[in-house]
Amino acid sequence: MKHYTKLGSTLIFGLGMTALLFTGSTRAADTQTQPEVKKAPATRPLKLGGQGIEQERNFPKITSGKWTGPRLADGQPDVQGHWSNTVANHNNFTDPQGGILNDPNPNRIPKGPREERAPSRVSDPADGQVPFQPWALEKVKEFRAGFHNPTKPEYIEPLARCAPGGIPKSLFWHGYEISQYPGYVLFQFNSGTRIIHLDGKPHLPENIKLWNGDSRGHWEGNTLVVDVGNHNGKALFGRSGEFISENGKIQERYIFSNDGDRYTYEALLTDPTVYTRPFTVTVPARKWTAKDEPNGWHFEVEPATHSGKEIILDQYERICTENNGGFGLVAAEAPAPTPAAATTPAPAK
């Protein structure tokens, strides 16, 4: 019987994958020192459904319209299954394939021009930047400066402490599973669980604040429209430190393609205490099925034990904090976490 945790193995795999991802750019750097090689390949090839976290640099935009695909007994479009973003993890919100800002390791800084990487997740305004008020931008810069050697608890990205990924970060943090029930859409993320209520009940009282907020949704054709209230604003959007506050509202649109292969996530974030104007976040996602190879980050499944011929996939429990005493890998004998300890954040989770 294996005694390390599933998460531990995922992390080991994740670290390995990170090393693989950076092999390309390291080689590129090496070749630049050799005169006989005129030009290093600017970008490494990416493959949708392949290994690694980065799966593509460009993606189609899916528009809202009719749903012609399969439906569940209660009439909802059937979008159940394993999903994941196609572009990158939470290293960098506005330059998703640009590595962690201020990374002290030169091999992890991308070498090519910005246009060769996936676009900003901020799709409006056109400059791809979050329209922060000056005070908030200062705080984001402070976080970025403090991130690699945190001297204050607030410089630790809360996901490194196993806090729920929150919105919108959960949509670009590991693969996740969507399942549907009469009146509900359920998201099982790698870190956190989200229940979308479709029955139109009112939001929770405003003073209740939650990592994943309180979600009310309904279907408009191929689009799941979700209104998120009660957001606690604590989750940050990634290692680049962008944030919304507890005063913020998020309106989400999950726009599914009728072939069931993809969806486009669009979220309008409004917070007059942090931003100068509302802005839009766009995240591309694709479905992973039994036809795909398991992927240690996007599609963490194992074949189930059964006598039939069809492939049934198990996804094992997603439990983080209890395993994370020493960043996941030395869970077994880890002491209870101490509050506010400015521990070193995860190097590559």
Add this chain to the structure above:
Amino acid sequence: MKTAQTQYAHQRPAIICLVGITLVWLLSAGNTFAAGTKIPRLNGKPDFSGIWQTTSAADYDLEPHSNRKDAPPGAGIVEGNFIPYLPSALEQKKKNFEARATLDPALKGYTLGVPRGIYYPEPFQIFQRKQDLTLVHQFGHSVRTIHTDGTDHPKDPYDWWLGDSRAKWEGDTLVVDIKHFNDKTWLDGAGNYHSDALHVIEKWSFIDPNTLEYQATIDDPKVYSRPWNLSVILYRHREKDFQLIEDYRFTLDYDQYYPPKPNKQ
């Protein structure tokens, strides 16, 4: 002026008679209950979808106990009252009890495990499909999937906080076989515990459309001298607009540091 009591006094024999008839009907219903009372169904099987919670004091202590500073009294939910610990394990349980204020994993916000999550005093929601039941516990929003798709335990398992749950239907009872646990959870707040050899068999069935009987057989040859049983009753939450509210308690120690706030002028 007549009081309500005197007004209905003459009807008493009739009421008593009616109650009597109902009782006889209920008692005789017995095995025909399922046919006589409509329980919710999905694909012909009982549909346990809903938000459930026990009213018992089980989580404070599975065994009979008087009141104490950190627990109300309770008659316990263990069949035969006491857990049949092996002698050395009983010593460990006593140590756990003495140190419960610091060692209880629930106080750290950790995943409660099986069966503790079922009778912990917070609601959990069952989402049911033909192929599985997904249990979302309000506490930690931790998720257990009970597979009802004919699959068996993994051949190369890990040790999980919530074990690996494979189930089958026996009539209107869902029988769940759960194993491959780690040894990090407790069974209650009183230090009752298990090892990684824990094996749980759950039986879920309707008593009526809004009430479930939950039975569990607990086996662990490293800790107990024989398998033992517990049972609780689970009630459906029927309050208007009732819903689970995230309880990620383990974040409370650091959530004051987020999000950034404007500097004080």
